[in-house]
Amino acid sequence: MATILRRKKWGIIIVFLSPAAILYGVLKLYPYVRGLETSLYRWSGLTTTRTFIGLGNFSRLFNDREVFTYLGHNGFMFLAATVTMILGLIIAAILARSRVKGKNFFRVVFFFPNVMSVSLVAALWSLILSPNFGLLNAFLRSIGLDSLAMTWLGPVWALRSVGAIYVWAGFGWFMLLYIAGIQNIPRTLYEAAEIDGASSVYVFFRITVPLIWELVRTTFVFNVMGALNQFALVYVIFEQTPNPNTDMIANYFYWQAFTNYNFGYAASIVTFTFLITLVVTILTWRITKSQTVSY
Amino acid sequence: MASIRTETIRRLGAINHVTVYRQAVLAFNYLFLGLLAVTVVHPMIWLLYTSLKTGQELFANAWALPEIPQWENYARAWTRANVGRYFFNSLFVTTVSLAGSLLVCSMAGYILSRYEFRGRQIVFFGFISTMMIPSFLGLIPLWFLIRNMGLLGTYTALIPVYIANSIPFSIFFLAAFYKTISYELEEAAIIDGCTNYGVFFRIILPLTKSGLLTIGIFNFLGFWNEFTTALVLITKDVWKTLPLGISTLLIESKYRIDWGALYAGLVIALIPTLVVYIVFQGKLTKGISIGALKG
Numbered sequence: 001m002a003t004i005l006r007r008k009k010w011g012i013i014i015v016f017l018s019p020a021a022i023l024y025g026v027l028k029l030y031p032y033v034r035g036l037e038t039s040l041y042r043w044s045g046l047t048t049t050r051t052f053i054g055l056g057n058f059s060r061l062f063n064d065r066e067v068f069t070y071l072g073h074n075g076f077m078f079l080a081a082t083v084t085m086i087l088g089l090i091i092a093a094i095l096a097r098s099r100v101k102g103k104n105f106f107r108v109v110f111f112f113p114n115v116m117s118v119s120l121v122a123a124l125w126s127l128i129l130s131p132n133f134g135l136l137n138a139f140l141r142s143i144g145l146d147s148l149a150m151t152w153l154g155p156v157w158a159l160r161s162v163g164a165i166y167v168w169a170g171f172g173w174f175m176l177l178y179i180a181g182i183q184n185i186p187r188t189l190y191e192a193a194e195i196d197g198a199s200s201v202y203v204f205f206r207i208t209v210p211l212i213w214e215l216v217r218t219t220f221v222f223n224v225m226g227a228l229n230q231f232a233l234v235y236v237i238f239e240q241t242p243n244p245n246t247d248m249i250a251n252y253f254y255w256q257a258f259t260n261y262n263f264g265y266a267a268s269i270v271t272f273t274f275l276i277t278l279v280v281t282i283l284t285w286r287i288t289k290s291q292t293v294s295y
Numbered sequence: 296m297a298s299i300r301t302e303t304i305r306r307l308g309a310i311n312h313v314t315v316y317r318q319a320v321l322a323f324n325y326l327f328l329g330l331l332a333v334t335v336v337h338p339m340i341w342l343l344y345t346s347l348k349t350g351q352e353l354f355a356n357a358w359a360l361p362e363i364p365q366w367e368n369y370a371r372a373w374t375r376a377n378v379g380r381y382f383f384n385s386l387f388v389t390t391v392s393l394a395g396s397l398l399v400c401s402m403a404g405y406i407l408s409r410y411e412f413r414g415r416q417i418v419f420f421g422f423i424s425t426m427m428i429p430s431f432l433g434l435i436p437l438w439f440l441i442r443n444m445g446l447l448g449t450y451t452a453l454i455p456v457y458i459a460n461s462i463p464f465s466i467f468f469l470a471a472f473y474k475t476i477s478y479e480l481e482e483a484a485i486i487d488g489c490t491n492y493g494v495f496f497r498i499i500l501p502l503t504k505s506g507l508l509t510i511g512i513f514n515f516l517g518f519w520n521e522f523t524t525a526l527v528l529i530t531k532d533v534w535k536t537l538p539l540g541i542s543t544l545l546i547e548s549k550y551r552i553d554w555g556a557l558y559a560g561l562v563i564a565l566i567p568t569l570v571v572y573i574v575f576q577g578k579l580t581k582g583i584s585i586g587a588l589k590g
Contacts, residue, residue, distance in 0.1 A: 009491065015402075019402065020403035023399065023458055024422060026459075027440075030436070031433025031440065032433045034433070035436050091331070094324050098324050099321060100324050106332060115516055115568055115572050117521075117538045117564075119522050119542050120538070120541055120568070123544070124338055124342060124561060125338075126545060133354055133357050135341050138357035142358055168334065173583070199316065225427060228429065250429075270431045273429070273431070277429065281427075
């Protein structure tokens, strides 16, 4: 960074940084730190007294069957997120390189679900998947596939439906990022492959994917975070009521905090989730490491 | 781009298994993309025409078009179902937060990217380091903080919270943008007697319009669609933002048995997002793509 002539710089530095620093410190840093601290207390939000119980919340957490059931649901969402990623990758590969017409149209259409609020996506699909009046079953029945018209939000299918909705709403984002990445690959590589008679599948796996691998790794890490942060989709679809078939760890946190007012325990759930996120993120980053391809 | 190989083959008049393969891949691409586009577009269309049905038509056949468009559904959604109220709440919160966020983050980002001072790196890192932490961690302490300030229940507290939420990414994005401006411009202005503040407001800011627009669109959508924090901080129905309102609508339609208003309400919620998206999708997708490659 160039050192340039500045008059009395500290005045403007303080003035310009203060608003951001104050808002950020009070409304983000302080709550995060307090959030971690709260997990060490037993505290019913209805009173102002709280008792320090050290790691008591955590031992309760490890024996709580529900915690692991719900984390399992998050795990399923991680799979769904991975599918989303792969779908985005395939579409990006097609849109960035194929000779289909109307690439812009597809790109614009595919990214739109990402821009809708979770709440709207949840409400829309709640109506589409309605067993008797929804679009999906009406369609299946109209083409004679009555036997495939399930209760999509019932105990058996609920989690898978939520996963599918996640894919629908999420693939556009990955698609956009990967298109940008693929467009950065020099054309010459592809032309050389064509002259050698490579099929598009071969080109995809041997040229496209390795060359955007760093980008794919980064988005994979985002997957982890996205999967562990799931809350609103399930909350809204299942009408703001606990649903043991689909609740995520964050939903459990919410019920503990704002329905049961077990603030201390709820905070420990979040702290635990945060730690898991850190560990899994670091692990996935390590596992996906591959030698940088240079060309 | 016609491939060299297929062009040669075409001119020689030979049908080659390679050309057939390429035709097949192209056909598959169109089919695949087309089907996917249908899954995105058709639910919206269905939502639209279902919102114009009477209650009876809704239950009779989900697939059919309405006989007479029931525009009253929209009036009822707007007034009786409170969607108009939710809409204006969201509009107010979003625009005020956006203005605040642009101001606060442009000032802070400017200092952090173009001024040299001790501790600059630490402050910058401090601002962006929490990008990865789930917001749930601070939710309980935040709830307490807002409650102690007496602001719980209304949307007023959302504004500073949303601004604070936008700080990490906005500063990250804007700092990169600011770095692209030449320092000579600033130096020349200072030599000519311009104050530090003058340099920012009269020289730098006009040059960063494009970056501000991009991050502005991004933040607009983020604030408009935000769900979880609003859920925790707003308690009375009359203060709810649109995402919360949608969730409420989904539940209440059961009791009111007014499904037409539910669908209409969802369309009302969909339209602003759709309009903003169509107008700004170019800038938005470009901003995301660029952000991806830098990160």
